[in-house]
Amino acid sequence: MNVVVVGSVALDSVETPYGKVENALGGSAVYFSVSASYFTRVGVVAVIGRDFPEEHLTFLKNRTIDLGGITREEGLTFHWKGKYSGDLNEAETLDTQLNVFETFRPHIPDEYREAPIVFLANIDPELQHTVLKQVKRPRLTICDTMNFWIDGKLDQLKETIQQVDILIINEGEARLLSQESNLIKAYRQIASYGPETLVVKQGSNGALLFTPSSIFSAPAYLLDTISDPTGAGDCFAGGFTGYLATVNTVTEHELRKAVIYGSVMASFNVEDFSLGRLKTLTFDEVEKRFASFKQLTQF
C-alpha cells in the first residue's frame, strides 16, 4: 500500500444548473482514491451502510483500490444532498444524514500501518488525530480540513496539523485558519502551526503552492461547461498525493508537478456528475491535459 486515505464514502444527491443525480457515488475517500488510483495503489479506511450498492465497490476494486479498510455497518450510508447555482463556486447543503458515519472511528488495518503516505480527508480533527496515532511514521502526511472544524474544533485541529507535512485547503479556509487576509502572511502563520508546505485551492482560479523556498501559481483549466464541482477538491488531493507517491524525493519541482496533476484530475472530475467522468478517463487523457496545462502557462 503506497497511500492510505481516511475519509467518507457517501451517496450524494446533487443538483446543478446542468442536471441532477440521486444517491450517486460520492464521499471524500472515494473521489480521492479514484483520482489517486491513476498513479499509485491506494487503501481506503471508511465506513459504509447496509444500503451501499455492490456495483460501487466493484468499480473501486476495478480501479485496483484496496478496500480492506472499509467496514460495513448495520445502518445507512452517509448521505449528502446539495445544490449549486450561479457560478457553481459554492454548494448549498440541503440535507446531511450522517448515518453510520456518525459513529465512525477509523481503524487502520495492520497492512496499512506502514504506508509511506497518509491522506487525512476532511473529517473531525480528533479522528484525524487517532489515525496519526495508529500509523508508523509515514514519509508524508497530507491533510484537508474545512471551516466547520476551524470554527468548532480549532485546538484539536491545530494538534493534528502540527504533525502534518502538507495542508491542502481552500482560500477562505486558509484565511480563516490563519486570521490573515493576505495569503503570504496566511502561509507564514499556518507554517508556524506545523505544515511547511501549504496548498491553497482557489476553485475556478487555480491553486497556489507555498513552500519555505518559493511560491508556485497553478492556473485553472478553463472549461466551457462545468457540470458538477462536487469532489473537485478531493480529486485534486488524489492527483497531488498519487503523483507524489511515484517520486523518490519530494522536491520543489515534484511538488509543483503534483499540484498540476491534482488540477488535471479536478478539471476532469467537474466535467460530469458524481464519478461519471473518472469512470471513463484514461491515463493517456491525464497526460494530455497535463501537457495542456504547460501550454496554458508558457510564455
Next chain:
Amino acid sequence: MNVVVVGSVALDSVETPYGKVENALGGSAVYFSVSASYFTRVGVVAVIGRDFPEEHLTFLKNRTIDLGGITREEGLTFHWKGKYSGDLNEAETLDTQLNVFETFRPHIPDEYREAPIVFLANIDPELQHTVLKQVKRPRLTICDTMNFWIDGKLDQLKETIQQVDILIINEGEARLLSQESNLIKAYRQIASYGPETLVVKQGSNGALLFTPSSIFSAPAYLLDTISDPTGAGDCFAGGFTGYLATVNTVTEHELRKAVIYGSVMASFNVEDFSLGRLKTLTFDEVEKRFASFKQLTQF
C-alpha cells in the same frame, strides 16, 4: 510616436487600510503612459485644469512622455476621491468632480495621427469613436471600458469595439458585456463583436489572454502588502501595450509576454500610493520581476 493614449489626467484622493493621499497624481492616461514609457515613446491626449501642478508635467516629461496632446483649460482638473477596504479588490467612490473632463473632446495632434498603436483608456465610447476617426489605420488598436458604459452606452460601445483589435477588461466587465458567466463563452461572444484578442484582468488572481488559437493564464504576483490598487489596470495596459510596441510581429508568444509585462507593471504600481512606486522603479527591476513571474509558474 509609437503609442498614443487617450484618457484622463486626474488628481486623486485615495484612502486604503495602509494610508491615504490627497490630490495625488492619477488618471488612466497617466498610469498608462508612465507604465508604457518603460518600453516605448508615448504621446498623451488628455485635458488638465488650471490647478494641475507643474511638477507632475515635469515628471511625465522626464519619463520621455510626449505631452503635445494635453490641453490646459480654464476650469479645475478632474478629481476622484475613493476608498478601498477589506481585500482592496473594489473601490468605493466617495466623490467625482469631472470639471474640465466633462467637456473633453479628444483632439489628436497631427504628429500623433500615424502612430502605429492607439490605446483608448476607459472613457465615453462615443469619445473613443471620435479618436478612431482621427487616426490613420493604426497597426493595433487596444481598448478598455467599464461597467458604467456597458450598462449605459452599449450600442455606442459596440460600435467602438467593432474596430478594436484587443479589448482589455476585468472579469466582471467581460461577463456583463457578453452576458455569459463562463469565460470561454464570454470570449466567443466578445470576439463576435470585433476584437479577436481579449485580455481579462482578474485582480489578485492574475489575468487571462484569449486569442482564436489559445488561452493563456497569467498568475498574479503575490505581495505581502498592497498599499493602493488605484491605476493597476492602466499600468497593466501600459506594460502590455508598451511591450507590444517593441516587437516586429504581434505573435501569440509576444502577446503572452506582453500580458506578463503588464502584470509586472501593475504589481509594482500597487506597492505604493499614486505613482509613488513608478517614480523610483528601474527597468532592471522590471526585468527581474519578469523573471520572477517565470519562476512563479514553471513546472
